[in-house]
Amino acid sequence: MASCLPSAALTPMSPASFLVDPSASLTLRGVRKSFGAKTILNGADLHVPTGQYLAIVGRSGCGKSTLLRMIAGLDEPSAGTIEVAGLSTGRARLARIMFQEPRLLPWARVDANVAIGLGPAADHAQALTRSRDALATVGLVDRAGEWPSTLSGGQKQRVSLARALVSAPRILALDEPLGALDALTRIEMQRLLEQVWLSNGFTAILVTHDVTEAVALADRIVLIDHGAIAADIPVPLTRPRQRGSADFARVEATILERLLTSAD
Amino acid sequence: MTDIAQRPVVSIGPRLLAATLRLKVPHGRPWIGWIVPAVIVLAWQVAASLGWIADAVMPSPYAVAAAAWRLTLSGELPQNLGVSALRALAGLVVGGAIGLTLGLLNGLSRLSFSVTDTSVQMIRNVPHLALIPLVIVWFGIDEGAKLFIVALGVFFPIYVNTLHGVRSVDPQLIEMARSYGFRGWLLFRRVILPGALPSLFVGLRFALGVMWLTLIFAETIAAQSGIGYMAMQAREFMQTDVIVLSILLYALLGKGADTLVKVLERWRLAWHPAFQAQH
Numbered sequence: 120m121a122s123c124l125p126s127a128a129l130t131p132m133s134p135a136s137f138l139v140d141p142s143a144s145l146t147l148r149g150v151r152k153s154f155g156a157k158t159i160l161n162g163a164d165l166h167v168p169t170g171q172y173l174a175i176v177g178r179s180g181c182g183k184s185t186l187l188r189m190i191a192g193l194d195e196p197s198a199g200t201i202e203v204a205g206l207s208t209g210r211a212r213l214a215r216i217m218f219q220e221p222r223l224l225p226w227a228r229v230d231a232n233v234a235i236g237l238g239p240a241a242d243h244a245q246a247l248t249r250s251r252d253a254l255a256t257v258g259l260v261d262r263a264g265e266w267p268s269t270l271s272g273g274q275k276q277r278v279s280l281a282r283a284l285v286s287a288p289r290i291l292a293l294d295e296p297l298g299a300l301d302a303l304t305r306i307e308m309q310r311l312l313e314q315v316w317l318s319n320g321f322t323a324i325l326v327t328h329d330v331t332e333a334v335a336l337a338d339r340i341v342l343i344d345h346g347a348i349a350a351d352i353p354v355p356l357t358r359p360r361q362r363g364s365a366d367f368a369r370v371e372a373t374i375l376e377r378l379l380t381s382a383d
Numbered sequence: 384m385t386d387i388a389q390r391p392v393v394s395i396g397p398r399l400l401a402a403t404l405r406l407k408v409p410h411g412r413p414w415i416g417w418i419v420p421a422v423i424v425l426a427w428q429v430a431a432s433l434g435w436i437a438d439a440v441m442p443s444p445y446a447v448a449a450a451a452w453r454l455t456l457s458g459e460l461p462q463n464l465g466v467s468a469l470r471a472l473a474g475l476v477v478g479g480a481i482g483l484t485l486g487l488l489n490g491l492s493r494l495s496f497s498v499t500d501t502s503v504q505m506i507r508n509v510p511h512l513a514l515i516p517l518v519i520v521w522f523g524i525d526e527g528a529k530l531f532i533v534a535l536g537v538f539f540p541i542y543v544n545t546l547h548g549v550r551s552v553d554p555q556l557i558e559m560a561r562s563y564g565f566r567g568w569l570l571f572r573r574v575i576l577p578g579a580l581p582s583l584f585v586g587l588r589f590a591l592g593v594m595w596l597t598l599i600f601a602e603t604i605a606a607q608s609g610i611g612y613m614a615m616q617a618r619e620f621m622q623t624d625v626i627v628l629s630i631l632l633y634a635l636l637g638k639g640a641d642t643l644v645k646v647l648e649r650w651r652l653a654w655h656p657a658f659q660a661q662h
Binding site for chain 2: 191192193212215216218220222224225226227235236237238239240266267268282286
């Protein structure tokens with residue numbers, strides 16, 4: 120629990136907190152997942168180096184969310200191993216997941232919701248201070264004392280991002296977190312996600328079916344089809360990325376083509 | 384690149400809400416609900432004073448008030464009122480505690496649910512007032528009988544609504560809290576209990592209704608004290624003013640209990656959008 124963590128992990132979020140412990144890599148070896156007779160994921164091998172922004176794209180039901188849930192420690196693989204920072208156990212503590220829905224507790228104020236991210240053993244006073252720091256990162260510190268029901272959809276998702284970040288995770292798993300937002304809020308959130316990733320240096324795994332989003336954010340895009348990794352494509356674009364640029368469009372077209380050819 | 388984190392937060396929500404509230408007349412004026420009862424009492428007094436209603440059938444409000452004053456001075460009213468309130472409260476506490484415990488247990492544990500729910504549902508379909516003759520045989524007409532029958536009546540609404548409340552807690556929130564390491568008691572206290580609370584309050588309100596109904600019934604049939612007993616005694620002597628007083632007391636006690644729950648709800652459910660609109 121939190122009290123057993125090394126002191127470096129307990130300091131409030133600072134840009135350098137990950138550089139202290141550089142190991143935030145993710146390694147999957149022969150990961151399989153089946154529910155009864157139905158195999159969702161059939162032997163995935165993947166290595167994500169520390170600090171990489173990886174996007175996983177694929178059609179609905181291809182197994183990408185299942186893979187992400189296993190990375191975040193919500194589910195266990197039927198076979199194979201998942202290692203976070205060289206450890207195959209306790210990854211639920213090192214990896215945090217941001218869901219498609221904000222999943223805020225409606226009966227807790229915004230800052231208390233963020234404090235949930237520090238786990239049940241967190242010291243109350245310290246937790247609130249760190250929550251405010253995390254809320255400042257997402258630009259919502261002035262709403263700390265309000266009920267979640269007074270926030271807009273995009274603001275709720277920012278609170279949920281603050282909750283995922285407050286414990287300074289080594290890996291942030293993002294399960295289509297922007298899927299339910301309107302186009303404009305989506306672009307703002309993508310910029311925010313890129314910004315916190317750049318300043319915190321965690322390893323980010325983004326599951327999405329929006330190819331533009333994947334190209335805008337990721338260093339590398341993995342395509343999953345019928346429960347297997349069908350393609351592994353690097354995104355050689357410099358940041359900040361210009362959505363309208365020719366290079367951007369070219370990468371986007373390549374990925375889309377691969378997605379469409381893999382369809383049948 | 385504009386930094387969205389630094390943008391001022393412009394929210395139209397509260398203003399819209401305030402505009403909507405201005406249209407609602409009763410907002411901030413709780414006395415408005417008392418206009419109708421006051422008019423009825425006034426009309427009743429006028430009718431009685433003009434001799435339209437015979438005193439033996441329906442005493443005037445003034446006569447009822449006079450009876451209340453007389454019985455207060457003699458100590459009869461405070462004593463019976465105290466006895467009734469204590470019985471109601473004791474029944475509510477005992478029946479409510481059992482209903483709450485079993486409701487939580489059955490909501491959280493499949494095993495407990497499969498073992499006990501069928502039995503509870505069978506007993507629930509027996510009108511608990513039908514048990515009064517049996518209860519009198521068991522307990523006589525002393526306090527045990529009243530406590531038993533009120534507790535039994537209160538048990539079911541609390542049980543059913545607690546079970547429903549626990550069952551309807553959003554599983555996504557539970558999964559979220561689990562992913563942050565919340566287990567057991569802390570998961571219950573931070574997520575399940577607050578999530579079940581709105582339903583628990585619904586159960587409490589139903590239970591209060593059942594509580595008064597059961598108590599009146601038990602007191603008019605078999606009691607040596609209490610408001611119901613006072614009304615039955617008055618019937619013997621054709622004291623309609625005391626009978627009407629007893630009925631009015633039940634109305635006031637019921638309203639009082641309901642107000643208490645409302646205050647509790649506003650306090651504990653302040654996060655709920657339905658309650659934010661009322662502030």
